[in-house]
Amino acid sequence: MLSIRNLSVAVEDKPILSGLSLDVPAGEVHAIMGPNGAGKSTLSYALAGKPGYEVTGGSAALDGADLLALDPSERAAKGLFLSFQYPIEIPGVPALTFLRTALNAQHKARGEAEISAPDFLRLVRGKAAALKMDFDMLKRSLNVGFSGGEKKRMEILQMAVLSPRLAILDETDSGLDIDALRIVSEGVNAMRAPDRAMLVITHYQRLLDYIRPDKVHVLSAGTIVASGGPELALELEREGYDKYVKAAA
Amino acid sequence: MAAVAQTTEQVLELERYKHGFVSEIDQEFAPKGLSEATVRFISAKKGEPEWMLEWRLEAYRRWLALEEPTWARVGYPKIDYQDAYYYAAPKEKTGPKSLDEVDPELLAVYEKLGISLKEQEVLAGVEGAPRYAVDAVFDSVSVVTTFKKELSAAGVIFCSMSEAIRDHGDLVRQYLGSVVPQSDNYFACLNSAVFSDGSFVYVPPGVRCPMELSTYFRINAAESGQFERTLIIADKGAYVSYLEGCTAPMRDENQLHAAVVELVVLDDAEIKYSTVQNWYPGDKEGRGGIYNFVTKRADCRGDRSKVSWTQVETGSAITWKYPSCVLRGEGSSGEFYSIAITNNRQQADTGTKMIHLGANTRSRIIAKGISAGHSSSTYRGLVSAHPKAKGARNFTQCDSLLIGKHCAAHTTPYIEARNASAKFEHEATTTRLSDDQLFYAMQRGLSQEEAVQLLVNGFVKDVLQELPMEFAVEAQKLVAISLEGSVG
Numbered sequence: 001m002l003s004i005r006n007l008s009v010a011v012e013d014k015p016i017l018s019g020l021s022l023d024v025p026a027g028e029v030h031a032i033m034g035p036n037g038a039g040k041s042t043l044s045y046a047l048a049g050k051p052g053y054e055v056t057g058g059s060a061a062l063d064g065a066d067l068l069a070l071d072p073s074e075r076a077a078k079g080l081f082l083s084f085q086y087p088i089e090i091p092g093v094p095a096l097t098f099l100r101t102a103l104n105a106q107h108k109a110r111g112e113a114e115i116s117a118p119d120f121l122r123l124v125r126g127k128a129a130a131l132k133m134d135f136d137m138l139k140r141s142l143n144v145g146f147s148g149g150e151k152k153r154m155e156i157l158q159m160a161v162l163s164p165r166l167a168i169l170d171e172t173d174s175g176l177d178i179d180a181l182r183i184v185s186e187g188v189n190a191m192r193a194p195d196r197a198m199l200v201i202t203h204y205q206r207l208l209d210y211i212r213p214d215k216v217h218v219l220s221a222g223t224i225v226a227s228g229g230p231e232l233a234l235e236l237e238r239e240g241y242d243k244y245v246k247a248a249a
Numbered sequence: 250m251a252a253v254a255q256t257t258e259q260v261l262e263l264e265r266y267k268h269g270f271v272s273e274i275d276q277e278f279a280p281k282g283l284s285e286a287t288v289r290f291i292s293a294k295k296g297e298p299e300w301m302l303e304w305r306l307e308a309y310r311r312w313l314a315l316e317e318p319t320w321a322r323v324g325y326p327k328i329d330y331q332d333a334y335y336y337a338a339p340k341e342k343t344g345p346k347s348l349d350e351v352d353p354e355l356l357a358v359y360e361k362l363g364i365s366l367k368e369q370e371v372l373a374g375v376e377g378a379p380r381y382a383v384d385a386v387f388d389s390v391s392v393v394t395t396f397k398k399e400l401s402a403a404g405v406i407f408c409s410m411s412e413a414i415r416d417h418g419d420l421v422r423q424y425l426g427s428v429v430p431q432s433d434n435y436f437a438c439l440n441s442a443v444f445s446d447g448s449f450v451y452v453p454p455g456v457r458c459p460m461e462l463s464t465y466f467r468i469n470a471a472e473s474g475q476f477e478r479t480l481i482i483a484d485k486g487a488y489v490s491y492l493e494g495c496t497a498p499m500r501d502e503n504q505l506h507a508a509v510v511e512l513v514v515l516d517d518a519e520i521k522y523s524t525v526q527n528w529y530p531g532d533k534e535g536r537g538g539i540y541n542f543v544t545k546r547a548d549c550r551g552d553r554s555k556v557s558w559t560q561v562e563t564g565s566a567i568t569w570k571y572p573s574c575v576l577r578g579e580g581s582s583g584e585f586y587s588i589a590i591t592n593n594r595q596q597a598d599t600g601t602k603m604i605h606l607g608a609n610t611r612s613r614i615i616a617k618g619i620s621a622g623h624s625s626s627t628y629r630g631l632v633s634a635h636p637k638a639k640g641a642r643n644f645t646q647c648d649s650l651l652i653g654k655h656c657a658a659h660t661t662p663y664i665e666a667r668n669a670s671a672k673f674e675h676e677a678t679t680t681r682l683s684d685d686q687l688f689y690a691m692q693r694g695l696s697q698e699e700a701v702q703l704l705v706n707g708f709v710k711d712v713l714q715e716l717p718m719e720f721a722v723e724a725q726k727l728v729a730i731s732l733e734g735s736v737g
Contacts, residue, residue: 050688072691073700081692088689092707101703102693109694141707158693 001026001197002166006058009046016042018222027194031208032201033233034219035241040201041085044170048082049075062166077109079165083155083172090142095154098142099124099161106162127160131187148175156187168199173207185210205237220244268527279336285309288442291336295411298418308431308441315435321598322627322659323567325540328505333474335443382407384448384464386477396460403459406451410478413449420451424482428511428548436507437544440476447477452487461717463492474505483518485551490521492720503566508543516551523716525724528564535594538566545572549581557584559715561724563731566595573602576610583612586715590731591624600630605641614645617709620656621735627659634671641671649679650708652735702729
């Protein structure tokens with residue numbers, strides 16, 4: 001479903017990713033692990049199309065469509081969702097308004113009918129309850145004054161409502177206490193589906209106790225240096241990234 | 250190819266300002282230029298009493314001695330006051346008329362603008378929906394005022410200024426110029442000499458006006474100015490909510506709009522005055538557009554009286570206006586909620602004055618400025634407390650949002666507290682529309698335009714919610730149209 005070939009990305013003329021290749025088939029969850037500065041967030045931003053992340057080579061396709069030719073909203077409409085490491089605050093815009101505008105924008109881009117207000121509320125109420133979120137919180141300005149855990153839960157709620165083909169979770173575990181981590185992970189696991197792929201980016205193995213990946217890749221110095229099953233994450237937890245940092249250097 | 254692109258651009262421009270059409274209405278004009286004869290011509294056209302003509306002539310003489318102000322942060326070529334028409338009116342007999350007598354062509358113009366002047370249609374609307382009485386001012390004259398019968402049953406007088414001068418001379422004579430004196434400033438003085446029409450409202454003691462009142466101003470004629478004068482009096486314990494809307498055709502030359510609005514509020518009375526100003530702003534290069542030089546002031550004469558100004562300013566090439574409150578009555582209060590949007594080459598210098606004269610007076614200012622393109626926006630505000638204004642309080646919040654790299658926002662607050670018990674608070678922020686916010690919204694599926702709209706609507710929410718419901722929806726759309734193409 002997601003197919004990346006020899007992708008190179010530079011930020012302010014500094015190369016961050018160089019010749020990265022990766023395939024994530026439908027129905028699978030892949031984890032990307034790596035030391036700080038390896039380019040993990042750069043990969044997620046480049047896939048989502050953040051301005052300033054300049055693709056200098058290679059390709060990335062979702063369901064065969066060239067992602068790199070699309071603007072961020074078109075990639076979203078194609079089914080790409082990015083759960084941000086640091087979710088952005090939007091003052092004056094209630095979370096519900098934001099979410100409904102986003103959902104309808106995607107529907108419109110795909111030529112589907114707008115969702116009615118009652119259907120939308122039903123959908124959101126159900127997903128919010130599953131994530132143990134207080135519905136009243138959704139009437140507040142998006143992410144403004146939310147705790148770190150609330151922001152992450154809000155990201156997962158958005159993912160659940162927008163129901164993407166490909167979900168990229170960037171450091172979703174950072175800033176979460178153990179209870180929040182469990183709830184968020186359950187939310188993510190509930191989204192696993194045969195027609196959906198997930199890319200879980202994390203520094204620590206801890207998250208992978210809850211979200212069990214089909215494959216683990218090690219990203220170091222801008223490229224994938226090792227791939228394996230879930231046991232690779234455990235090895236990294238034991239032995240650290242040293243071996244891969246040296247191998248890449 | 251370039252020509253094709255240019256044409257496309259022009260067509261887009263047309264679509265953006267959808268009120269830019271010119272109507273072929275048979276009109277008559279005063280001779281071009283400004284002189285004592287022009288003033289006499291206008292007064293005679295309206296069949297005014299002698300005292301009114303004298304008042305105008307006095308204003309004209311005072312105006313000759315005044316100088317055009319230069320302190321505002323706006324720039325424009327010198328205005329040739331002799332090169333304009335000071336009176337333009339649809340050719341028809343004057344005098345009050347019913348809807349049936351109004352030129353159907355004129356009714357069609359207002360229909361095109363989305364303003365219904367047909368009472369039956371409004372009446373036949375959804376049950377429980379708020380109703381609006383409308384005074385429609387076309388260039389220099391009021392063409393019709395709706396719902397007069399129903400309003401007069403409640404004791405409310407709502408009519409054109411010309412009619413008020415004729416039929417309610419005592420009230421007009423008592424209050425006209427009592428809030429904004431003839432020689433208050435250059436443009437107000439000019440208005441006092443040549444004002445042509447406008448709305449007059451009187452709400453008697455203890456009456457809550459049964460519906461929203463509104464005036465819709467339309468400049469149609471070329472090379473003409475519009476000088477309307479509005480006077481609203483809320484007698485003791487009265488309440489009225491008044492809305493004002495304005496549009497003009499797209500023309501390459503600049504047109505002057507110098508209006509005066511006076512509000513008089515007696516004991517325990519309240520006036521809520523809302524404006525959605527959408528005069529033609531000029532094109533992308535800054536050609537054409539309205540010079541909107543307006544004086545608006547409320548006099549809270551009565552104890553516990555209250556005034557609330559809400560304005561959404563999206564149009565005009567240049568806006569120069571400071572809706573103000575003189576808080577004279579003990580415990581009186583004034584509010585000012587403003588959204589000022591400038592795009593392309595527009596300039597706005599706008600704000601408010603809260604003048605605390607009475608004890609325990611309160612005021613609140615929320616001003617939101619949005620600048621895009623090569624525009625410039627200035628908030629200019631005065632908050633002052635007289636020695637007698639013990640316990641006066643003010644809260645001011647000024648926020649500026651910049652879109653793009655070539656616009657400017659300025660905040661110029663003047664604060665004078667001349668007694669120790671006054672408590673004034675001032676908060677100000679300036680932010681740039683953040684790339685991170687835009688990307689976040691686009692990642693969720695919003696197009697760039699939709700993302701800008703959503704973020705801007707969030708920024709102005711505090712003010713939008715002060716507008717009457719229907720106006721808020723209209724204003725929200727206007728905000729979106731005004732900022733189209735401002736990013737990227």
